[in-house]
Amino acid sequence: MFTKSSFSISLIAFYIGFSFALVAQSPQQDHDHTHHAHEHTGIDHPHAHGPMVSDEIPMQAKLVTGQGEYIFSWEEELTAAFPEEAHEFEPGMHGGFNEDPETGIVYTGIPGYGLCAISPDLTTWTTLGTDERLKDNIHGIVFFVHKGEKYLAVAQEGKRVLVMTLGGIVISEILKPKGSEFKFAEANEFFASQDSNFGVTDVTYLHGTLYVAHGYSDGDFVMTIKEKNGVWSWGKLAWGGKGDKPGQFQTAHGIYAHKKHILVANRAAGQVVKFTKKGKFVETFNDIPDASLVCNVSFKDEHYFLNALQAIGEQKSAPVYVHTGDKLVSTLVPGDLDIPVLTNIHQVWPHIVTKNGEEELYLLVHGWNKGKFAVLKMEK
Numbered sequence: 001m002f003t004k005s006s007f008s009i010s011l012i013a014f015y016i017g018f019s020f021a022l023v024a025q026s027p028q029q030d031h032d033h034t035h036h037a038h039e040h041t042g043i044d045h046p047h048a049h050g051p052m053v054s055d056e057i058p059m060q061a062k063l064v065t066g067q068g069e070y071i072f073s074w075e076e077e078l079t080a081a082f083p084e085e086a087h088e089f090e091p092g093m094h095g096g097f098n099e100d101p102e103t104g105i106v107y108t109g110i111p112g113y114g115l116c117a118i119s120p121d122l123t124t125w126t127t128l129g130t131d132e133r134l135k136d137n138i139h140g141i142v143f144f145v146h147k148g149e150k151y152l153a154v155a156q157e158g159k160r161v162l163v164m165t166l167g168g169i170v171i172s173e174i175l176k177p178k179g180s181e182f183k184f185a186e187a188n189e190f191f192a193s194q195d196s197n198f199g200v201t202d203v204t205y206l207h208g209t210l211y212v213a214h215g216y217s218d219g220d221f222v223m224t225i226k227e228k229n230g231v232w233s234w235g236k237l238a239w240g241g242k243g244d245k246p247g248q249f250q251t252a253h254g255i256y257a258h259k260k261h262i263l264v265a266n267r268a269a270g271q272v273v274k275f276t277k278k279g280k281f282v283e284t285f286n287d288i289p290d291a292s293l294v295c296n297v298s299f300k301d302e303h304y305f306l307n308a309l310q311a312i313g314e315q316k317s318a319p320v321y322v323h324t325g326d327k328l329v330s331t332l333v334p335g336d337l338d339i340p341v342l343t344n345i346h347q348v349w350p351h352i353v354t355k356n357g358e359e360e361l362y363l364l365v366h367g368w369n370k371g372k373f374a375v376l377k378m379e380k
Contacts (some may be wrong), residue, residue, distance in 0.1 A: 097349035109138025129168015140202030239279035254296035300350035
């Protein structure tokens with residue numbers, strides 16, 4: 001279990017130089033140096049504000065974002081571990097992350113570059129497989145263990161769902177339904193129509209079943225995929241439909257299995273919705289700010305991590321929420337960390353790195369609309 005430490009910020013100013021230094025510093029410059037250290041923390045800190053003497057030049061404070069125990073900074077070194085040969089493809093990033101909890105290896109996709117494994121310490125990226133389909137956009141991904149074997153499944157919007165080994169060898173390709181697969185008339189009617197599309201956005205796994213979000217479509221459903229004799233194909237279970245009634249969706253974007261339930265990020269509605277594994281509506285998370293286009297949901301350290309797609313109001317980037325399932329405990333705005341390019345966010349994934357026997361919590365960020373990979377680190 002990740003052990004949290006209470007967080008405090010103590011801004012220390014070191015003063016060097018000669019008497020002419022005071023002339024070079026204006027009150028506005030002093031405000032700019034300290035602005036980000038206070039922003040979004042919600043914590044009062046005592047500071048001495050006596051008269052400046054002639055040799056005082058303040059250091060710039062570290063940029064942080066968040067409140068309470070969940071305060072983060074930009075981890076530039078791990079962000080720079082992104083493979084150099086993939087830089088030309090980074091603007092097209094539009095996917096997600098998932099990981100093997102046993103090894104700590106994180107999996108993701110970069111359109112045009114391929115399926116990637118990131119080492120547990122987040123320092124090394126490796127491409128997996130030679131199948132050209134893996135260079136298509138991997139919009140959603142899940143690691144899972146089925147009948148004692150480890151697999152990955154990816155949702156490739158507009159094209160397919162793939163099930164594969166951890167080495168990137170495809171064992172099943174699941175294409176658009178024909179309209180007779182499900183025990184859900186609305187889904188069958190939609191896919192039987194010549195006007196239907198295949199808008200898969202994400203995939204997860206629970207108790208022998210793959211669950212697929214199909215939100216980039218008027219056919220806004222959750223559908224299932226089952227395995228038989230080593231082959232994966234559409235199952236009978238499906239639910240949803242576009243609308244605002246409980247159990248319906250307004251862009252079912254992200255899907256995540258947790259504690260025997262299925263969680264769906266209902267993007268346009270700004271919701272995280274909980275279902276039983278049979279598709280029965282349970283509840284909607286409270287305390288998510290209005291106008292939040294929630295793209296994805298994940299869980300670590302006794303908290304859910306959600307991300308909106310774009311900034312709300314005057315925010316400098318899309319926000320990331322740390323949520324208990326009942327209430328919001330921290331709002332992170334990565335834009336306050338001056339991360340270049342990062343404005344919109346497609347997914348955030350919490351990951352723990354163990355160093356010298358201590359666990360440190362990081363957030364891996366998939367940007368969107370110009371694309372960006374970034375790593376944030378929780379401050380102690």
